[in-house]
Amino acid sequence: MKLYNTLSGDAQEFAPADGKTVKMYVCGVTPYASTHVGHALSYVAFDALRRYLEYLGFEVRHVQNFTDVDDKIIQRAQEQGIEPDELAEQYIDDFYETMDGLNIQRAHVYPRATQEMGPIIETIQTLVDNGSAYQAGGDVFFRVTKKADYGKLSHRTLDGMQAGARIEVDENKEHPMDFVLWKGARPGEPSWESPWGPGRPGWHIECTAMAVTYLGATLDIHGGGQDLIFPHHENEIAQSEASTGEVPFSRYWVHNGLLILGADKMSKSLGNLVSVKEALEKYTPDAIRLYFLSSHYRRPLIYTDEGCNAMEQGLHRLREPLIRPSGGSTPLNFEAFEQRFFEAMDDDLNTPRAIAALFDLAREINRDYATKDVSTAQECLRHLGGILGLTFEKKKPPLNIGAESYNAMLRDLRAKLTEAGQSGLAGLISDAEVAGADTVSEPDIDRLITLRAGCREHKQYALADEIRDWLDRQGVSVEDSAAGSIWAYRPRS
Numbered sequence: 001m002k003l004y005n006t007l008s009g010d011a012q013e014f015a016p017a018d019g020k021t022v023k024m025y026v027c028g029v030t031p032y033a034s035t036h037v038g039h040a041l042s043y044v045a046f047d048a049l050r051r052y053l054e055y056l057g058f059e060v061r062h063v064q065n066f067t068d069v070d071d072k073i074i075q076r077a078q079e080q081g082i083e084p085d086e087l088a089e090q091y092i093d094d095f096y097e098t099m100d101g102l103n104i105q106r107a108h109v110y111p112r113a114t115q116e117m118g119p120i121i122e123t124i125q126t127l128v129d130n131g132s133a134y135q136a137g138g139d140v141f142f143r144v145t146k147k148a149d150y151g152k153l154s155h156r157t158l159d160g161m162q163a164g165a166r167i168e169v170d171e172n173k174e175h176p177m178d179f180v181l182w183k184g185a186r187p188g189e190p191s192w193e194s195p196w197g198p199g200r201p202g203w204h205i206e207c208t209a210m211a212v213t214y215l216g217a218t219l220d221i222h223g224g225g226q227d228l229i230f231p232h233h234e235n236e237i238a239q240s241e242a243s244t245g246e247v248p249f250s251r252y253w254v255h256n257g258l259l260i261l262g263a264d265k266m267s268k269s270l271g272n273l274v275s276v277k278e279a280l281e282k283y284t285p286d287a288i289r290l291y292f293l294s295s296h297y298r299r300p301l302i303y304t305d306e307g308c309n310a311m312e313q314g315l316h317r318l319r320e321p322l323i324r325p326s327g328g329s330t331p332l333n334f335e336a337f338e339q340r341f342f343e344a345m346d347d348d349l350n351t352p353r354a355i356a357a358l359f360d361l362a363r364e365i366n367r368d369y370a371t372k373d374v375s376t377a378q379e380c381l382r383h384l385g386g387i388l389g390l391t392f393e394k395k396k397p398p399l400n401i402g403a404e405s406y407n408a409m410l411r412d413l414r415a416k417l418t419e420a421g422q423s424g425l426a427g428l429i430s431d432a433e434v435a436g437a438d439t440v441s442e443p444d445i446d447r448l449i450t451l452r453a454g455c456r457e458h459k460q461y462a463l464a465d466e467i468r469d470w471l472d473r474q475g476v477s478v479e480d481s482a483a484g485s486i487w488a489y490r491p492r493s
């Protein structure tokens, strides 16, 4: 497959260095607030990349960090009157929960900065020893002038950076672009012992130490959002190459475009965040994934409720053909769609085109199922969707149907069927059912769909419509076709 590499500035044929195992490091979150949909966009993109590389037969070794000591964590913890590690723990739990909710495969290792002080301090010591870093006051800085190719990822020169950057004046620094590796302790903040006195690591050095510890001196893929290219990833390269002596630190640099909420880039300072939990209350994980992947990963994406709703509707068109019964014996030809899907994925993970191929395959199954054998085409659709992490499950939004209303509806239905002389149909509703359920779940909806089909078969159309209307009021839509009835959660607006 071809993959765009920020370092080279073009798409290149991708293969891991050893031909087998892809060493992939993706920058993780700073756990000080709820995981938001901007994070989700990035991790869904890297999940799709990982799933596709695994499909291609590579083994992917995925490492992703938690920056669990940081100014923002310390500040937020002080505001809440709790310890920083308690706050971090809380949001790390939130992170796992939301990633699982979105069907994002877990990384193999999630190192945390606070648990990696040994490797972090050793890396800084190496940099000090070889002249790439210097101590000034209680801090240690990286000496950017020592790295001749500093700026190669963001394609900028030191002079260009200075012209464009808002530089903090720090008289301890030799050069304005030098960046901190170790920050001397300040009162009331967590700190660790080091050869330069108590303190804590800078953000960039954590990623270098963790990536090298868990994946070695040369990565195949380093990923993150485009907002991390400079300074974070530029600095990671400088530190890593200067400490290990291996060039390049990462063979491929893969960056996703950012999520835009309304007119502004999603940023915490604007207070316009949507948490993944909020999104998952409204939409199925499949709809959110499909929405993110319907835009190419390198483009920015504007997040809107309309967009998510449209995907929820679209999913209905993908799920429906999966349960169609085959009406003929000639197999439906699906190879052309499969080929289009893979060609798109090979082209720098062009998921919008891959998704278009999925929808076309779904349409083909819907059109021809009555006269052809669509079973292998259905398997193909499910398999290709799986590469994008789609489950085709109607998991959420949760049913919000009161048991009382459901029980009353069944009682009413049985009475009306008896009255209409349909004792056979009425007999399908047991005394236990009429006595009532405590909760209503998906099998209960399936049950109603079956009863409704019975009503239609016996020409009790008014009762069939009553069932459909009742379901509609509960937010469940029913669609009839030659193959039977299908129900779906109606997206909420």
Ligand SMILES: [Zn+2]
Pocket: 026, 027, 028, 207, 232
């Ligand atoms: Zn990082």
